[in-house]
Amino acid sequence: MRSFKTVLFVLFAVALSACSKEEKISRDEPIKPIPVSVVVDKEKVDLGKMLFFEPRLSKSGFISCNSCHNLSTGGADNLPSSIGHKWQLGPINSPTVLNAKFNLAQFWDGRAKDLKDQAAGPIANPGEMASTHVLAIDILQSIPEYVQLFKNVYNVDEITIEEVTDAIAAFEETLTTPNSRFDQWLRGDENAITAKEKEGYALFKEKGCVACHNGAGVGGESYQKFGVVKTYENDTETLGRFNVTQNEEDKYFFKVPLLRNIELTAPYFHDASTWNLEEAVKIMAEYQVGLEVSKEEQGKIVSFLKTLTGEQPAIQYPILPPSSSTTPPPDRS
Amino acid sequence: MRSFKTVLFVLFAVALSACSKEEKISRDEPIKPIPVSVVVDKEKVDLGKMLFFEPRLSKSGFISCNSCHNLSTGGADNLPSSIGHKWQLGPINSPTVLNAKFNLAQFWDGRAKDLKDQAAGPIANPGEMASTHVLAIDILQSIPEYVQLFKNVYNVDEITIEEVTDAIAAFEETLTTPNSRFDQWLRGDENAITAKEKEGYALFKEKGCVACHNGAGVGGESYQKFGVVKTYENDTETLGRFNVTQNEEDKYFFKVPLLRNIELTAPYFHDASTWNLEEAVKIMAEYQVGLEVSKEEQGKIVSFLKTLTGEQPAIQYPILPPSSSTTPPPDRS
Numbered sequence: 182m183r184s185f186k187t188v189l190f191v192l193f194a195v196a197l198s199a200c201s202k203e204e205k206i207s208r209d210e211p212i213k214p215i216p217v218s219v220v221v222d223k224e225k226v227d228l229g230k231m232l233f234f235e236p237r238l239s240k241s242g243f244i245s246c247n248s249c250h251n252l253s254t255g256g257a258d259n260l261p262s263s264i265g266h267k268w269q270l271g272p273i274n275s276p277t278v279l280n281a282k283f284n285l286a287q288f289w290d291g292r293a294k295d296l297k298d299q300a301a302g303p304i305a306n307p308g309e310m311a312s313t314h315v316l317a318i319d320i321l322q323s324i325p326e327y328v329q330l331f332k333n334v335y336n337v338d339e340i341t342i343e344e345v346t347d348a349i350a351a352f353e354e355t356l357t358t359p360n361s362r363f364d365q366w367l368r369g370d371e372n373a374i375t376a377k378e379k380e381g382y383a384l385f386k387e388k389g390c391v392a393c394h395n396g397a398g399v400g401g402e403s404y405q406k407f408g409v410v411k412t413y414e415n416d417t418e419t420l421g422r423f424n425v426t427q428n429e430e431d432k433y434f435f436k437v438p439l440l441r442n443i444e445l446t447a448p449y450f451h452d453a454s455t456w457n458l459e460e461a462v463k464i465m466a467e468y469q470v471g472l473e474v475s476k477e478e479q480g481k482i483v484s485f486l487k488t489l490t491g492e493q494p495a496i497q498y499p500i501l502p503p504s505s506s507t508t509p510p511p512d513r514s
Numbered sequence: 515m516r517s518f519k520t521v522l523f524v525l526f527a528v529a530l531s532a533c534s535k536e537e538k539i540s541r542d543e544p545i546k547p548i549p550v551s552v553v554v555d556k557e558k559v560d561l562g563k564m565l566f567f568e569p570r571l572s573k574s575g576f577i578s579c580n581s582c583h584n585l586s587t588g589g590a591d592n593l594p595s596s597i598g599h600k601w602q603l604g605p606i607n608s609p610t611v612l613n614a615k616f617n618l619a620q621f622w623d624g625r626a627k628d629l630k631d632q633a634a635g636p637i638a639n640p641g642e643m644a645s646t647h648v649l650a651i652d653i654l655q656s657i658p659e660y661v662q663l664f665k666n667v668y669n670v671d672e673i674t675i676e677e678v679t680d681a682i683a684a685f686e687e688t689l690t691t692p693n694s695r696f697d698q699w700l701r702g703d704e705n706a707i708t709a710k711e712k713e714g715y716a717l718f719k720e721k722g723c724v725a726c727h728n729g730a731g732v733g734g735e736s737y738q739k740f741g742v743v744k745t746y747e748n749d750t751e752t753l754g755r756f757n758v759t760q761n762e763e764d765k766y767f768f769k770v771p772l773l774r775n776i777e778l779t780a781p782y783f784h785d786a787s788t789w790n791l792e793e794a795v796k797i798m799a800e801y802q803v804g805l806e807v808s809k810e811e812q813g814k815i816v817s818f819l820k821t822l823t824g825e826q827p828a829i830q831y832p833i834l835p836p837s838s839s840t841t842p843p844p845d846r847s
Contacts, residue, residue: 236591241593243597254836258576259575260575503777
């Protein structure tokens with residue numbers, strides 16, 4: 182049964198990739214449309230979805246990946262910073278998981294090279310899910326349905342964190358938001374965006390925003406200093422890329438965030454210093470490119486930014502298997 | 515468009531109710547099959563689903579109805595008691611929302627007469643979602659998409675808590691779990707349950723469990739004292755039905771919990787004193803009916819109880835509209 186499904190998916194993938202070769206993107210712009218994603222291993226993706234929504238990966242049994250990367254609300258929690266174990270408040274705004282595959286690395290400081298590497302972090306972070314990889318695996322291994330699913334997907338009897346994070350990453354790879362109105366316009370539908378939105382896009386390019394916010398993710402492809410042309414004073418303790426490289430010149434460098442679905446994920450910036458998208462545009466113009474943008478220009482740019490909201494992933498809420506008599510109980514302390 | 519949809523649903527409802535009139539339940543047993551539920555107002559149910567998953571109904575913007583009544587895990591959080599605002603631990607185990615419509619009233623002490631009445635409680639409980647009805651309404655009223663949805667469903671411009679709880683209750687009405695193996699057997703499929711499970715059911719009746727655990731919910735239809743034949747000492751501060759009636763003789767009376775999907779919702783009892791279903795059966799027999807049940811009998815009864823797990827609700831995870839510039843921000847303090 183499984184190999185038949187796999188064959189079907191591979192055929193489907195081949196068919197779609199044949200289509201995509203034929204796709205002509207009508208406009209040659211620095212922003213690229215999000216490619217339609219193809220699920221090639223549905224069984225793995227489904228397992229990853231279960232794990233993404235699995236509160237038993239946390240010490241308390243209360244917090245899942247989805248708690249802070251809520252797929253109902255743009256793939257983020259829309260809080261200044263996330264709430265972790267025992268209501269600890271995180272040090273930095275949680276980025277969206279939507280389209281995260283388009284980032285050159287994960288976390289604001291890029292300390293995880295990919296989605297798989299990222300997924301291992303919060304589970305064992307004492308301020309977040311506060312579990313350990315050993316405990317998380319003990320829990321999964323105590324649940325017969327999970328043992329069977331890992332056997333089906335990975336042909337293993339003993340689950341390790343490698344399979345857990347691989348499956349979560351496979352699910353996250355599917356969390357893209359294609360067919361935004363902007364992408365429809367990129368693909369040639371002249372009427373997909375309004376005159377005002379086109380003016381906003383023209384300003385977005387003119388003012389230099391597009392230098393960093395480009396590609397399929399409209400960002401995520403480089404690290405940039407917060408405060409290129411003017412020192413940003415608000416938040417001097419969050420050191421960004423420096424955490425990873427220990428290079429003095431990487432202080433206050435952050436991964437450029439994706440602007441896809443940006444209207445869904447206030448508050449903005451690593452320090453969540455504004456809830457208002459117009460103000461975010463103004464701050465970026467002032468600190469990053471040294472320009473003033475008028476109220477009217479802010480409005481036009483924001484109207485363009487809202488065209489970047491794409492189709493949100495259609496998620497069938499997973500049903501998780503019950504714990505067994507040997508499952509370590511949750512610990513809220 | 516809306517009236518066309520309504521007509522379709524009404525037709526569908528009529529058709530199904532015609533079918534159900536023809537349904538012959540083959541066995542006359544004290545436990546009744548869960549009727550197949552019919553959604554008669556999909557637009558209201560969809561709005562209720564959004565509100566059920568809406569973290570902005572809490573002060574922190576982090577806790578939704580689904581946080582403690584998680585539809586991935588049997589409609590409960592499977593914690594000894596729920597985690598509320600600022601990690602406050604609740605005083606009592608959270609009952610499942612699945613099949614809750616079959617309860618004679620809501621909460622362990624029956625203080626809410628129905629699902630609508632219940633839904634108003636946790637939003638404004640300082641130990642749970644810690645919001646107020648005024649704040650929750652201010653938030654919804656500040657979000658244009660919600661204003662439009664309430665207009666569509668209730669023909670109101672000003673949202674009140676009445677519509678909010680009505681919509682949540684309408685969604686919760688749909689959260690039934692029909693077609694368990696036991697219900698298939700009730701409907702005449704002799705092979706739907708095994709010989710051991712049938713023996714378990716026979717014991718369940720013989721030992722007197724069925725006196726309280728009967729009907730479609732396999733419970734939920736009366737209040738009973740925890741400790742009918744033997745004083746239950748563990749938990750003398752949780753007074754149960756007394757909270758509502760102030761009658762001395764109602765002390766330690768609790769609503770009989772539903773046994774539907776019971777394998778999914780450990781830990782058990784209002785005080786979560788056991789994670790183990792065999793032990794729960796033993797305790798009930800000892801304190802409620804004054805009988806000893808052997809290990810073998812416990813095993814058989816538990817095997818019967820597991821046949822009560824039905825089809826879990828198929829939920830398309832809702833996409834929630836973004837906050838607006840006038841939405842009160844979340845407050846994690």
